[in-house]
Amino acid sequence: MIEIDRITKTYDGVHAVDSVTMTVETGTITIIVGTSGSGKTTLLRMINRLEEPSSGEVRINGESTLATKPHLLRRRIGYAIQGHGLFPHHSVARNIGAVPELLNWPKDKISARVDELLTLFSMDPVAFRDRYPAELSGGQQQRVGVARALASRPDLLLMDEPFGALDPIIRSRAQDDLRRIQQRLGSTIMLVTHDMDEAIRLGDRVAVMDGGKLVQYATPAEIISQPATGFVADMVGDVERPLRLLSLIPVSEVVEDGAAEGGALPAGASLRDALAACLWTGRTAVPVAHDDAVVGRVTLDAIRARAELHA
Amino acid sequence: MTVAANRIVAGEGVTVLALAGAEVTLPGLVAILVGLTLGLPGAWPQLRLVGAIVGLAGLLWLLTHGASALLDGAGDYARVSPAVGFWCLLLIFMLLMADALANLAPGPLARGTLLAAVLAAAGIILWSGALSELSILQEYASRKAAFANAALRHLALALGSLATAAAVGFPLGILCHRRADLRETTLPVLSFLQTIPSLAMFGLMIPILGWVGNTLPGAQAIGIAGIGFAPAFLALVLYSLLPVVGNTVAGLASAPPAALEAARGMGMTPRQRLLRVELPLGLPVILTGVRIVLVQNIGLAVIAGLIGGGGFGTFVFQGLNQTAADLILLGALPTVALALVSAIVMDILVDLTRPTPKGGA
Ligand SMILES: Nc1ncnc2c1ncn2[C@@H]1O[C@H](COP(=O)(O)OP(=O)(O)OP(=O)(O)O)[C@@H](O)[C@H]1O
Ligand SMILES: [Mg+2]
Numbered sequence: 001m002i003e004i005d006r007i008t009k010t011y012d013g014v015h016a017v018d019s020v021t022m023t024v025e026t027g028t029i030t031i032i033v034g035t036s037g038s039g040k041t042t043l044l045r046m047i048n049r050l051e052e053p054s055s056g057e058v059r060i061n062g063e064s065t066l067a068t069k070p071h072l073l074r075r076r077i078g079y080a081i082q083g084h085g086l087f088p089h090h091s092v093a094r095n096i097g098a099v100p101e102l103l104n105w106p107k108d109k110i111s112a113r114v115d116e117l118l119t120l121f122s123m124d125p126v127a128f129r130d131r132y133p134a135e136l137s138g139g140q141q142q143r144v145g146v147a148r149a150l151a152s153r154p155d156l157l158l159m160d161e162p163f164g165a166l167d168p169i170i171r172s173r174a175q176d177d178l179r180r181i182q183q184r185l186g187s188t189i190m191l192v193t194h195d196m197d198e199a200i201r202l203g204d205r206v207a208v209m210d211g212g213k214l215v216q217y218a219t220p221a222e223i224i225s226q227p228a229t230g231f232v233a234d235m236v237g238d239v240e241r242p243l244r245l246l247s248l249i250p251v252s253e254v255v256e257d258g259a260a261e262g263g264a265l266p267a268g269a270s271l272r273d274a275l276a277a278c279l280w281t282g283r284t285a286v287p288v289a290h291d292d293a294v295v296g297r298v299t300l301d302a303i304r305a306r307a308e309l310h311a
Numbered sequence: 312m313t314v315a316a317n318r319i320v321a322g323e324g325v326t327v328l329a330l331a332g333a334e335v336t337l338p339g340l341v342a343i344l345v346g347l348t349l350g351l352p353g354a355w356p357q358l359r360l361v362g363a364i365v366g367l368a369g370l371l372w373l374l375t376h377g378a379s380a381l382l383d384g385a386g387d388y389a390r391v392s393p394a395v396g397f398w399c400l401l402l403i404f405m406l407l408m409a410d411a412l413a414n415l416a417p418g419p420l421a422r423g424t425l426l427a428a429v430l431a432a433a434g435i436i437l438w439s440g441a442l443s444e445l446s447i448l449q450e451y452a453s454r455k456a457a458f459a460n461a462a463l464r465h466l467a468l469a470l471g472s473l474a475t476a477a478a479v480g481f482p483l484g485i486l487c488h489r490r491a492d493l494r495e496t497t498l499p500v501l502s503f504l505q506t507i508p509s510l511a512m513f514g515l516m517i518p519i520l521g522w523v524g525n526t527l528p529g530a531q532a533i534g535i536a537g538i539g540f541a542p543a544f545l546a547l548v549l550y551s552l553l554p555v556v557g558n559t560v561a562g563l564a565s566a567p568p569a570a571l572e573a574a575r576g577m578g579m580t581p582r583q584r585l586l587r588v589e590l591p592l593g594l595p596v597i598l599t600g601v602r603i604v605l606v607q608n609i610g611l612a613v614i615a616g617l618i619g620g621g622g623f624g625t626f627v628f629q630g631l632n633q634t635a636a637d638l639i640l641l642g643a644l645p646t647v648a649l650a651l652v653s654a655i656v657m658d659i660l661v662d663l664t665r666p667t668p669k670g671g672a
Contacts, residue, residue, distance in 0.1 A: 048576065050572075050575060050576055070578075071578045071579065071580050072578065073578070074575070074576060074577060074578035075577065075578035076578075079573070079576035079577060081569060081572055081573045081576055083569045084569070084573075085567075085569035085570050085572055085573030085576075086570065086573070087570050087573075087574075087587075087588060088567065088570065088592065088666065089588075089591050089592055089666030098577055099577045099578070102577065102578060102579065102583070145573075148573075148577075
């Protein structure tokens with residue numbers, strides 16, 4: 001558990017981060033979202049003490065971060081910097097193995113870990129291990145940057161716009177990868193982005209920052225259905241709010257008995273997918289299948305009723 | 312081309328055609344012509360390289376055979392020197408060779424081998440005595456001991472001052488890199504030192520060190536005096552500091568900020584950042600500074616001859632006093648050769664330390 005307690009950072013009298021208090025549960029993904037200059041990076045960097053707070057403190061599992069020497073603290077916390085920050089003179093393998101090397105892991109353990117991570121990020125170890133960062137595409141560099149942050153299996157992972165340079169397709173794949181990896185390792189992730197879509201897709205909880213202040217800290221559904229301020233509502237986008245909301249709800253929540261025509265949707269699909277299927281094919285209901293067996297249907301009426309719950 | 316080309320003999324000129332019988336001059340002239348025809352058209356660097364080598368061989372052939380032919384029957388005191396045509400052709404072939412090599416861009420290892428081969432060839436030619444009838448080597452023969460002495464002195468001056476400057480300059484550069492205030496005071500002072508004309512600098516050393524030698528007890532015992540080795544050495548060290556410190560600062564600053572930030576973020580201590588990130592990334596720039604200093608000091612050390620510092624400068628200034636051109640050359644040629652060789656060696660080192668194989672830095 002990470003407790004951020006009235007933490008403030010002041011540059012020349014201006015509050016870059018203004019008395020932010022929030023608690024992050026172990027094993028969850030927390031997304032910090034906000035416009036440029038809202039203090040996201042500064043907040044993140046105060047957690048591993050790359051910036052010293054002007055006031056307030058951070059506790060990890062009850063222990064103040066001030067109790068540990070900064071460089072020892074940072075070795076326990078994975079950090080993927082905004083822009084990949086890879087070492088240009090080290091191979092991909094040495095880059096990924098940098099923290100384990102600092103922690104004096106044995107060589108064979110490091111190289112096994114490097115190969116494991118490369119495979120996890122869909123990069124063939126044989127092809128990529130010995131390349132230099134300059135020989136990678138922007139997206140590959142970013143994935144290596146994230147892999148480097150994960151290398152020592154840190155309990156806490158701080159990521160600053162890790163998917164910024166990726167095209168939409170690779171980006172959503174990388175997000176899925178990250179979700180999968182996080183669920184498997186049970187690590188705690190705090191990720192900065194200015195993209196509300198990414199926040200809603202990826203976050204267990206979303207923290208919205210505006211002008212250094214934390215204006216809302218809630219689940220994605222709450223952020224969409226009950227934006228705390230006009231700023232949050234703007235970030236979510238009024239027009240798209242209902243669709244965003246539907247995208248968070250799986251069809252399994254409103255599935256009912258009965259038959260419907262046409263192709264079936266998997267049970268894991270969202271209500272947004274169901275709505276799209278209805279509108280696109282002119283149906284009023286679509287069948288829902290679980291492992292190829294139809295288990296029921298979702299009707300337009302049920303989708304509407306579910307959406308109105310939040311309106 | 313040929314007629315204007317080669318005149319050999321001090322005093323009165325002798326054209327290449329009048330040198331000796333055709334059986335001697337012809338192969339040389341043909342080689343030079345072949346060299347020029349192969350070398351001058353720019354299409355293939357390989358051909359150009361071959362042309363340059365053939366041409367140089369032709370020049371060498373003419374030089375050795377011409378010298379002995381001319382001396383044949385001349386008096387004991389007669390002297391033979393290559394004249395302007397020889398030097399021009401030498402320059403042309405050297406340029407062709409340099410250009411061809413630049414185009415071929417051989418790897419560091421190939422260049423090392425090439426340098427060793429050229430040095431070995433030069434050594435063999437000199438040692439074989441084929442050129443020993445040339446005036447400059449006559450001068451050498453009469454000063455063997457002094458020459459060896461001067462060579463040692465010259466190297467001691469150039470390398471010693473470099474080592475001292477490095478011992479002081481690297482730590483100073485690292486400190487300057489860490490602390491902006493120190494950097495802002497140190498670098499201007501060093502730049503100012505660099506702008507003092509070399510003659511003035513050596514001149515300035517005389518009263519300063521003279522005073523130190525006279526006032527500090529024991530200073531004279533370890534060789535500190537107004538003239539001689541110490542002032543020359545000190546002047547060279549002072550000249551070396553700016554390139555060493557400046558390039559150390561620039562090299563360390565060349566690491567990408569994001570990489571440094573990442574290094575900090577993963578928990579490297581300042582020392583680990585220096586050793587693992589800043590130094591390896593900055594090494595080529597730092598070594599370039601060392602290269603500048605080495606070449607500069609080999610050249611500047613000549614002026615040390617003026618204040619009794621020894622080295623090849625001694626011959627140059629003796630030669631200037633006696634207007635003996637060959638004596639000047641005896642000092643100047645080894646200096647140039649030394650500077651060239653060290654420049655090439657340092658370039659190879661710089662290349663070898665490039666942090667990424669494709670020379671990305
Ligand atoms: N070292 C610094 N000195 C002075 N001001 C700073 C410093 N670092 C950040 N700031 C200021 O603090 C504010 C917050 O910066 P921060 O980098 O946290 O923003 P951000 O939300 O990460 O923005 P972006 O999305 O553009 O990365 C900005 O107004 C910035 O100008
Ligand atoms: Mg930022």
